[in-house]
Amino acid sequence: MSEQKTFENSRKFLGKVINAPDKQALRTMMPLVGLIAIIVIFAFLTDMKIVQTKSINLILSQVYVLMIACSGVFMVMTVGGLDFSQGSLLGLSSIVISYLSFHSMPLAIVAGIVTGALIGAFNGLIHVAFKIPSFIVTICSMFLFRGICAYLTTDAPVAAKTTITVFNETWINLSLTFAVLLIVFLVFRFTKLGISLKAIGAGETAARFSGIRTKRIKFLVFAAAGAITGFAAFLNVAKVGSITATSGSQLETQILIALVLGGLPIMGGAKVHYSSVIVGTLMFCILQNGLVMVGLDSAEQQLVKGIIFVLVVALTIDRRSLRVIK
Amino acid sequence: MEEMVLQAKNISKSFGITRAVRNVSLDFKKGEIRGLIGENGSGKSTFVSMLAGILPIDKGSFILEDEELKIKNQVEANRKGISIIVQEMGTLPGITVADNIFLGSENQFIKFGIKKTSSMNRAAAKLLEQYGFGHISASTMIDHYNFEDRKLIEIVKATHFNPKILIIDETTTALSQYGREELYKHMERFKNNGRTVIFISHDLTEVLEHTDYISVLRDGELIDTVESNNVNEDDLKRLMVGRELKSRYYRTDFGGNISGEVVMSVENLTVPEEIDEINFELHKGEILGFGGLSECGMHEVGKAIFGASFDRSGTVKLENGKTVNSVPDAIKNSIAYASKDRDNESLVCNSSIRDNICLPSIGDLSQNGILSSKKMNEHALKHAQLVSVKMTGIDQFVSDLSGGNKQKVVLARWLGKDSDILVLDSPTRGIDVKVKADIYEMMSDLKRKGKSIIMISEEIQELIGMCDRVIIMKSGKISGEFLRDEQLGEEDLIKKMV
Numbered sequence: 001m002s003e004q005k006t007f008e009n010s011r012k013f014l015g016k017v018i019n020a021p022d023k024q025a026l027r028t029m030m031p032l033v034g035l036i037a038i039i040v041i042f043a044f045l046t047d048m049k050i051v052q053t054k055s056i057n058l059i060l061s062q063v064y065v066l067m068i069a070c071s072g073v074f075m076v077m078t079v080g081g082l083d084f085s086q087g088s089l090l091g092l093s094s095i096v097i098s099y100l101s102f103h104s105m106p107l108a109i110v111a112g113i114v115t116g117a118l119i120g121a122f123n124g125l126i127h128v129a130f131k132i133p134s135f136i137v138t139i140c141s142m143f144l145f146r147g148i149c150a151y152l153t154t155d156a157p158v159a160a161k162t163t164i165t166v167f168n169e170t171w172i173n174l175s176l177t178f179a180v181l182l183i184v185f186l187v188f189r190f191t192k193l194g195i196s197l198k199a200i201g202a203g204e205t206a207a208r209f210s211g212i213r214t215k216r217i218k219f220l221v222f223a224a225a226g227a228i229t230g231f232a233a234f235l236n237v238a239k240v241g242s243i244t245a246t247s248g249s250q251l252e253t254q255i256l257i258a259l260v261l262g263g264l265p266i267m268g269g270a271k272v273h274y275s276s277v278i279v280g281t282l283m284f285c286i287l288q289n290g291l292v293m294v295g296l297d298s299a300e301q302q303l304v305k306g307i308i309f310v311l312v313v314a315l316t317i318d319r320r321s322l323r324v325i326k
Numbered sequence: 327m328e329e330m331v332l333q334a335k336n337i338s339k340s341f342g343i344t345r346a347v348r349n350v351s352l353d354f355k356k357g358e359i360r361g362l363i364g365e366n367g368s369g370k371s372t373f374v375s376m377l378a379g380i381l382p383i384d385k386g387s388f389i390l391e392d393e394e395l396k397i398k399n400q401v402e403a404n405r406k407g408i409s410i411i412v413q414e415m416g417t418l419p420g421i422t423v424a425d426n427i428f429l430g431s432e433n434q435f436i437k438f439g440i441k442k443t444s445s446m447n448r449a450a451a452k453l454l455e456q457y458g459f460g461h462i463s464a465s466t467m468i469d470h471y472n473f474e475d476r477k478l479i480e481i482v483k484a485t486h487f488n489p490k491i492l493i494i495d496e497t498t499t500a501l502s503q504y505g506r507e508e509l510y511k512h513m514e515r516f517k518n519n520g521r522t523v524i525f526i527s528h529d530l531t532e533v534l535e536h537t538d539y540i541s542v543l544r545d546g547e548l549i550d551t552v553e554s555n556n557v558n559e560d561d562l563k564r565l566m567v568g569r570e571l572k573s574r575y576y577r578t579d580f581g582g583n584i585s586g587e588v589v590m591s592v593e594n595l596t597v598p599e600e601i602d603e604i605n606f607e608l609h610k611g612e613i614l615g616f617g618g619l620s621e622c623g624m625h626e627v628g629k630a631i632f633g634a635s636f637d638r639s640g641t642v643k644l645e646n647g648k649t650v651n652s653v654p655d656a657i658k659n660s661i662a663y664a665s666k667d668r669d670n671e672s673l674v675c676n677s678s679i680r681d682n683i684c685l686p687s688i689g690d691l692s693q694n695g696i697l698s699s700k701k702m703n704e705h706a707l708k709h710a711q712l713v714s715v716k717m718t719g720i721d722q723f724v725s726d727l728s729g730g731n732k733q734k735v736v737l738a739r740w741l742g743k744d745s746d747i748l749v750l751d752s753p754t755r756g757i758d759v760k761v762k763a764d765i766y767e768m769m770s771d772l773k774r775k776g777k778s779i780i781m782i783s784e785e786i787q788e789l790i791g792m793c794d795r796v797i798i799m800k801s802g803k804i805s806g807e808f809l810r811d812e813q814l815g816e817e818d819l820i821k822k823m824v
Contacts, residue, residue: 190696192688199685203674209634209665210674210685210739211657270677270723 027271030316031263031279038283042290050290057170059285061239064173065090066254067281068232071184072225073255074277079218080201080268081127081134086229086255088145089119090248093233095152098160098243105164112237113230119145120226124219134222142252150245159242167238176235180228185274197221201268257309258284266313331356331522332377332491337386339372339546341756346372348546349386354491359513359523361533361554364543364566365786370526371413373543374493377524378410379403390490401430407490411497416480417468424450424464427483453486454479458508474505481512492516493524498532499621510536528619528824530559542566560817567786567816575763576791577770580812584794585610587645589778590747592631594640600626602802604640608747608778613769615793616782618823623802624782625666628751631780632656632663634671657686662740664733666752666782672736673724680706680720683739690743709738713768730761737768748772751782766792786816798822 042050049055069086076083093112100108123141127134152158188194199207200214208214229251236248262280265271287308291301332354339347347369354360362370375381377388379397388395390406397403400410410416417426424447428435435446443465450464459478468476477497485492494513498506513523513536527533533540534554542549542565549565587610595604601623608614616624629635631642633652642650650656656663665671673682683706684691691701706720713734717727724735733753740748750769754762769779769792783789789796798806798819806822808814 192692192695192697195681195685195688195697199674199677199681202676203670205670206672206674207685208653209632209663209671211654212685213654270674270681 046293065232069229070277072228078197078268084138084252085141087248087251091149093230094243098158101161112233116230117227121223124222128215153245157242157244198270202270329356333389350548357520359537361537361540362526368543369546409484409489410493413496495526613779615789615796618799622799628749660746662745662748664736664750675725709742713738730757749780
């Protein structure tokens with residue numbers, strides 16, 4: 001009797017998946033299917049090398065900073081914004097952390113967060129007060145803060161106190177990443193902020209007319225994304241030990257690609273899923289390492305990544321709600 | 327028999343469920359000026375937009391000199407000899423006067439792929455001189471000229487190639503007496519050249535004075551075509567308004583008193599270029615109507631009360647002495663607002679019914695900052711059912727709903743907030759009869775519960791049918807006020823509007 005029932009249920013479930021009566025549900029599943037596909041493909045191409053402990057450790061070590069930064073930018077993109085300053089933000093926060101690591105570790109961590117938050121607040125303020133689209137503002141600040149990074153590292157890379165590397169332990173990295181992800185998730189899921197962010201992304205005017213303080217929230221979101229990446233900078237310093245002028249460069253595009261691979265609509269809005277942060281980052285990192293292991297040189301890797309990015313965007317973009325990115 | 331230049335045969339056009347133009351057949355003679363009149367939404371603009379290639383035709387055809395007109399856009403219409411001066415700004419900013427005049431017909435100045443600006447400027451200057459607009463310089467950026475001069479430039483743009491049909495859609499409202507006289511002069515000149523002018527205006531006096539025949543549209547249907555010399559303004563109004571009020575939709579009570587309790591007083595409400603020193607009071611349990619032509623500023627009044635206007639001055643004061651200066655202020659003080667622009671301002675279309683209903687109430691639905699999904703679901707479902715939204719579930723996206731159902735979601739969110747003052751801008755716009763009746767019923771119900779409603783509407787009948795008091799606006803100012811009265815006719819209101 002109960003077997004019969006189980007069978008019925010599983011058939012229903014399969015029917016649901018196969019017939020896909022709900023396109024929305026299918027769309028949500030897509031990135032996960034993509035992640036599994038990428039793992040399978042690279043496992044095949046690398047004779048299972050990519051699923052061995054050594055490779056997994058290597059991939060994981062690249063995941064933490066990106067995933068933490070993604071969780072902040074996730075909120076920025078939910079409101080329909082973009083943040084291209086993340087890389088130079090990471091670089092500058094890392095420099096500040098390195099300087100202060102000689103005085104006090106807790107102080108260094110806090111200062112990293114504050115530096116990130118200030119840069120984020122700067123972006124948010126210019127974006128909101130002067131009504132300049134965020135991708136323009138953050139491209140400008142990308143150059144601005146990258147310039148400061150370069151200035152500070154003119155003579156030599158900024159080295160942190162050598163003992164900082166003791167924090168570069170898998171369990172520390174994992175738990176810190178998990179903690180940040182969980183906090184952002186809880187705030188996004190269970191407070192007014194999440195629904196407000198989605199509403200702004202889906203229709204800013206209507207959101208404003210619903211009583212949401214859209215300007216204030218947009219400002220806060222940029223500052224928060226900055227603070228979160230400022231925290232990630234600590235993990236970054238612990239990993240690399242000393243900061244050069246190009247530290248963190250291209251983080252912004254990595255974030256963007258990871259989130260889009262994870263299924264985040266590039267316009268933000270009500271269809272965002274937090275899972276994009278995790279699935280997207282993993283996909284990106286596996287892809288990145290997989291391509292190396294397959295033996296492509298860096299130019300070829302760029303090419304493949306570019307093609308995949310365009311394909312994913314073309315496949316997933318919601319043309320009905322297409323408009324200019326804020 | 328005089329020569330026909332244009333025949334419209336059974337022209338129809340629908341926007342969703344709204345049938346804007348229904349089966350209109352009209353003949354136009356060579357060398358006539360034809361007035362086209364009707365209330366807002368009677369289909370005048372839609373009709374001429376189809377003729378000018380701005381909108382595609384659903385059904386029917388236009389026959390221009392024995393040949394069916396097949397055009398896809400305005401440029402093609404121009405080539406066929408049909409030209410339009412539109413209601414809104416028809417010139418493009420950022421380019422010169424000459425560029426505007428020859429927009430779409432630049433080819434005549436292009437030799438081997440290179441545009442000869444000087445000869446274009448010379449040609450434009452010559453035209454401006456001919457039209458008597460010598461004060462406008464052809465090579466200047468159009469942005470240097472004010473609205474009226476730009477309209478004059480548009481006249482040149484629309485007529486310099488001597489089209490067979492010239493459509494003038496509601497242009498005179500934007501013009502001063504000087505501009506109007508110029509326009510009339512060119513209409514007359516056109517007519518004497520054997521060309522045909524279709525003239526749309528709300529100003530019945532000028533229509534009577536400057537046309538040969540007048541066609542009247544009502545609810546998208548052609549009512550009659552009359553000779554201008556044989557009718558007067560009252561005849562035209564009767565034709566425009568026509569039917570009796572359909573009393574079953576509307577409130578049937580008359581002679582009730584308005585409560586003396588003032589729930590909101592508005593003083594010197596001003597928004598630059600929109601409304602000017604508006605003063606009024608709203609009473610408890612009152613339905614206060616705002617009427618006027620669509621550009622009279624009444625829509626801005628709604629926005630301004632809700633704190634959503636840009637650069638507003640004046641005060642909106644509530645019974646408790648608090649003033650409203652921002653949207654959050656308004657919502658906190660129990661004011662609701664349903665915008666005329668439902669899809670952009672009232673609803674987050676790319677979002678679920680649940681989120682839309684809950685948005686204004688998220689403060690009430692959370693405890694210590696924690697939002698309860700259960701409460702949200704219950705709240706949304708309860709109020710969606712209260713107004714009987716037709717939906718597959720509260721997770722359905724608002725963008726999938728029909729106009730009427732969207733409006734129901736708008737009402738549901740504010741009922742959910744239990745607002746005491748509801749500002750409803752064009753609440754029944756583009757909504758079918760059945761949902762319309764539902765909305766009127768809901769409004770009556772709210773009134774009975776002591777809620778106050780401000781209804782802004784371009785439909786005169788619903789203002790008369792639903793409101794305890796109607797304020798009429800004209801050019802950003804209040805031009806008249808009427809109390810609820812069985813004897814109140816549309817003509818009374820129209821008189822104050824135009």
